[in-house]
Amino acid sequence: MRFTWLIITIVSAILLIGNYFLSTADRMEGWDQNIQLSGSDSDSISFEIIDSILQTSIRDAVIPGAVVLVNRDGKTIYERAFGYAQLYAFGKKPLTAPELMTSQHRFDLASLTKVFATTFGIMLLYEQHKIDLELPAYRYLPEFRSQSKDSITIRHLLTHTAGLHPWRPIYYHAKTPAESRRYITHLPLKYPVGAGRHYSDLGFMLLGYIIEELSGVSIDSFLSENLYQPLSLEYTSFNPDPNGPPFAATSHGNPFEKKMVFEDDFGYDCDEDPTSFTGWRNYVLKGEVNDGNAYYAHQGEAGHAGLFSTAQELKILLDLLLNQGQYRGKRILSDKTIKAFIKKDRFGHGLGWAMSPDAIPVKNLPAGSFGHTGFTGTFVVGIPKYHLSVIILTNRQNLDVNSDGTYNSLTGLRMAVTETILDLVARQ
Template identity: 45%
Template sequence: MAKQFFIYLISVVLSSQMSLGQNRGKQDLLSAKIDSILQASVDVSEIPGAVVLIKQGDQEIHKAAYGYASLKNYNHHVLAHPERTSIDHLYDIASLTKVVGTTTAIMLLIDDGLIKIDDPVSLYIKAFDTPEKSKITIRHLLTHTAGLYEWYPLYYFANTKKEVYNLIDNLPLKYPVGSDRHYSDLGFILLGEIIERVSKLPLDQFMKQRIFKPLGMNHTMFNPLHHDTELKMAATSHGNPYERRMISDAVLGFSIDSINPNQWDGWRKYTLKGEVNDGNAWYANNGFSGHAGLFSTVSDLQKVVDMLRYDGKVGNQQFVSKQTVRLFLTQDKFMNGLGWVMDTSNAFMKNAPNGSFGHTGFTGTSIAVVPQCDISIVLLINRQNMGLLPSQKYINLNKIRAQVFRAVMDYCTPLKN
């Protein structure tokens, strides 16, 4: 009997070692594939650089940096000494601010009992108590169904945050409330205003005190140059050339007939590094807003992702209630969640299993989370530092993101219910 038990133990150990070896082999293959995709994109000068973190369960499967944090100067010449990027570099995460910062803040206020998801916006912003806007709710803002302009050059008319809020308050709606999804920066600027009104704190301070400090996100902040000029930061655009085009080129669909492109000329004329790329955040909102402005690292962003993956729990503490997490990560009729994108027709998580969620940022950042595989991808690319293409657009990252996501999907095995 003892001999049989000993043989059984040996077989269990050998089986476990074989399983570990197989898993390690699969991880090595995935890492090699991700390395190949991202390094190839750097080598052919599609992108300056990238940082990626892929995590499954509690294990970081792949974490690596490629290429450069700063490659080209304002004149689009390669720097004499380009700065290599690293896993510790801060990236301008652009619209990831909407989900990492603003959406999380709204979740906390809901848990605090200070707001409700279907509260009318007019309860907090009196200017919305009009026949046209009174039906707009916080849910509408989070789901981009409030009927607001997708984008508006607020800095043409506003120099302060108060002026920005007043301007948006008085803009007419562009679409009927709730009729369709029109992705809008303005909706998240308003959410930032609501957060400030309810919490009685500036938006950046609320996020620092209630999100970043408790989660240990020590390298996530607005206006990093105000904190520490020695921080390692990836460079983004050379001024705001695409945004200037948005003002003047009707082909892009953003120009507004009543605005003269030449009536304002405060454009930056240098390469941006540590300054938010987004014009409305920088020129009119002191560098921080509900829609853009955060800088972060892959490791810090992973902490928000992990909190959501574990139904709002961080260690033994419930950071956000499970009920609120489920509320925000349930698809609506437009196939998206509250704040978070859940429509898997998007290239960055194409054909993902049900329940997957994520978001992208204009500068080249993205998060994709696949709960059915217990896996996530945080990918930071500073695509704008290459400058505009001959088409006067920045490189479309859909192909790269799709390749990375497909490689991860080929690796993972959906969990059994």
């Protein structure tokens, strides 16, 4: 009992520090009682703490809903859906009958696309000896060649060290994937190549083009044939089929991106005439990618964003990495390839995967752990030491932006859940 209260106290402190307790005016009630548990009585106590963390976050309007899944040794030891898949209509108008979240809901993965699509795609090409991580990117994208970019390698793109702009509103300059490719490949660099890590959507757009160039098909088709179908993943795809499990709703149009372009002091340094693009969406997005560059400029399919999936199917992809490239006896990748990609560089990260505490703010995270976050409210972490994966999928954007134009931070929530699980596993 003393241990339980200690954990509750620690969790409460984490949530308070993360500025999670917001106005009670927007509090919500109710959550789905879909739950799967296994383990001893002490396990159940810890799982109840996880329940409490999520329920508190929903009641205090941090998130409208979530699916949390914990997998260990290839078995799901905890899976639960909380709150609502959609709470508000466009303009933050409360729904009279909000849709409850279930563990089957599909989520817009946002930047988890970078790892569950693009990084896996490069791993497959590497495995097939079709790509060399140390060769210049222009060897695969000839139009990328220029004096300032000749030294940029595939490794630079995977590690966000190519010196590219972090973000640009591509849709102000391009309407199709081909036009986007021309614009990005000719864009000047923002930083010296290799001098620092500057997280870049553009780098992963380029990697997406390279996958398509080398495979001769779209990134979605390549991954479907070589990864998703062999693993029997039915609901992991770009431009998802509306016939299937329901979708968790995301943003009310693109208010955050619009602010990025229209307001210079928002921190994105855009020199485009903000009024020259008039295609902003004015409805709640559901089954349609939130990211503007993926939607407006790449028709929903890009190397940096656009993938949809479920918690159960992400679990399988993480299991593949934790099990040295095999899943249920089927080998997709070699252990050598996985070790080459999930290995810290001088900036503390892997290839595609984040491995530094700066990007995965979880205390006492064991060495070799890897993960990633997504702007829509998604998060995964794989922990090889315990053969453990934690998946937290939320639809935070359906609450709409705050008065300052930002969405609620989920750092405290992710820390609290993951650290509680780690504490449980370490005590077994």
